[in-house]
Amino acid sequence: MLAKRIIPCLDVKEGRNVRGVRFSADKDAGDPVELAARYDREGADELVFYDITASSDGRAIVMDLVREVSEKVFIPLTVGGGIRTFDDMRQILKGGADKVSVNSAAVTNPDIIRQGAESFGSQCIVGAVDVLRRPVADGEDPAWEVYINGGRKATGLDAVEWVRELVDRGAGELVLNSIDADGTKDGYDLALNHTVAAVVDVPIVASGGCGSAEHVYQVLTEGMASAALAASIFHYEEYSIPQVKRYLKDRGVPVREYEHDGGEWRST
Amino acid sequence: MIAVIDYGMGNLRSVEKAFQFLGFDAAIIDRPEQGEGATHLVLPGDAAFGDAMRNLVEEGWVDLILRAVEQGKPFLGICMGLQLMFDESEEGGKHRGLGMLPGKIVKFPVAERVPQIGWNQIAIKRSIEILDGIPEGSYFYFVHSYYVDADDEHRAATTEYGLEYTSIAARDNAFGVQFHPEKSQQIGLRLLRNFAHLS
Numbered sequence: 527m528l529a530k531r532i533i534p535c536l537d538v539k540e541g542r543n544v545r546g547v548r549f550s551a552d553k554d555a556g557d558p559v560e561l562a563a564r565y566d567r568e569g570a571d572e573l574v575f576y577d578i579t580a581s582s583d584g585r586a587i588v589m590d591l592v593r594e595v596s597e598k599v600f601i602p603l604t605v606g607g608g609i610r611t612f613d614d615m616r617q618i619l620k621g622g623a624d625k626v627s628v629n630s631a632a633v634t635n636p637d638i639i640r641q642g643a644e645s646f647g648s649q650c651i652v653g654a655v656d657v658l659r660r661p662v663a664d665g666e667d668p669a670w671e672v673y674i675n676g677g678r679k680a681t682g683l684d685a686v687e688w689v690r691e692l693v694d695r696g697a698g699e700l701v702l703n704s705i706d707a708d709g710t711k712d713g714y715d716l717a718l719n720h721t722v723a724a725v726v727d728v729p730i731v732a733s734g735g736c737g738s739a740e741h742v743y744q745v746l747t748e749g750m751a752s753a754a755l756a757a758s759i760f761h762y763e764e765y766s767i768p769q770v771k772r773y774l775k776d777r778g779v780p781v782r783e784y785e786h787d788g789g790e791w792r793s794t
Numbered sequence: 795m796i797a798v799i800d801y802g803m804g805n806l807r808s809v810e811k812a813f814q815f816l817g818f819d820a821a822i823i824d825r826p827e828q829g830e831g832a833t834h835l836v837l838p839g840d841a842a843f844g845d846a847m848r849n850l851v852e853e854g855w856v857d858l859i860l861r862a863v864e865q866g867k868p869f870l871g872i873c874m875g876l877q878l879m880f881d882e883s884e885e886g887g888k889h890r891g892l893g894m895l896p897g898k899i900v901k902f903p904v905a906e907r908v909p910q911i912g913w914n915q916i917a918i919k920r921s922i923e924i925l926d927g928i929p930e931g932s933y934f935y936f937v938h939s940y941y942v943d944a945d946d947e948h949r950a951a952t953t954e955y956g957l958e959y960t961s962i963a964a965r966d967n968a969f970g971v972q973f974h975p976e977k978s979q980q981i982g983l984r985l986l987r988n989f990a991h992l993s
Contacts, residue, residue, distance in 0.1 A: 528912050528914045529913045571912065600808075600976060600978065600982060601978075602974075619805065622805075622808070624808070646804070647804070648909065649840060649937040728907060728909070729909070752911070753912070
């Protein structure tokens, strides 16, 4: 049976991992290479590297990290942050990332997702969407607006319409990041994940708001997400990945339990 | 030397790196002549079937691959590389494959999320050398929208995703895996090591 995925996210700024609270990077959470190695040993199902400086210097640093990590860590690696052009995308995939996560550029450069999917396949093009809840009257269904530029700029786009568009253009997976929930540790936006999962067929990765194993459980069941992305609960060792997976397994959620045996499977 | 075939399709470097990490001599080759002296051939790939097959034909890889398999040289198709081993695919119209194995490539039923992305288990149907030391029910990392509809004779392992499909195909010294062993942590490395030890 396909397992639900647990994906630690490393927000990288100037070569350090930092934690974000409502989209402002504030606190140093350690060396990303060491963190990546720890997550690999703990059985992370994938890793995401997010360049929060979103500049060409920032990307060069992230790509150096990805190359270093990919020498020893054999799980899928995704890179996001500051991708503006098709060429950026190509460099990231050639540089050793398995997937590239595109956010603002999908809005400002309408062809980038389609070009990427046609050239590299949908499986490596992740559509990332930052959304903020719209005020709605009591009793109305919730609604979300798409934001770009690290959550600073409103686009007027409705999130549900936008994710359909991203999938039509060729995104093979979606990351839904709730700006409202980001860094709060109050839990993922379950209605957001559930609503989007009902309108598209591609897998949904939930992001923003994770503060406990219970939150992960909620978004993978009620929220209908295929994977849960989390940062600070793992970085600061509030939870280990095996702890979260055990919690999920005990409640009937299929997960891949992993025991690193310490060996490296070398041939000699 | 383990030759990883570069025909312009996908992340090959991770396959090469995995073999090198295990201590084997592996290299990416981008011209068929470079494959003549190889002890093992690996055909990776992520892109659409039609484009992948066209590149194999236009760049002249087909003869090298079919001859190597005929001679019993160990061959491993990964993901699209597995699918290309079969007769035909219905991905984006009908396309002919390498025809090393009977069967065709069809789309997953709509009841499941497509593409299938993530870690899924294998059920072992036949004990083959590349599965040496790999337990029943092991998880591997999968990413695909189409699957192989193969006959039982060439099914070495199956996986469930809405239906039971072939996740490892085998015939003599030619193997195909639908998942990415180079992205499947220690269990994936174990499979690659088993393959590299074949002669």
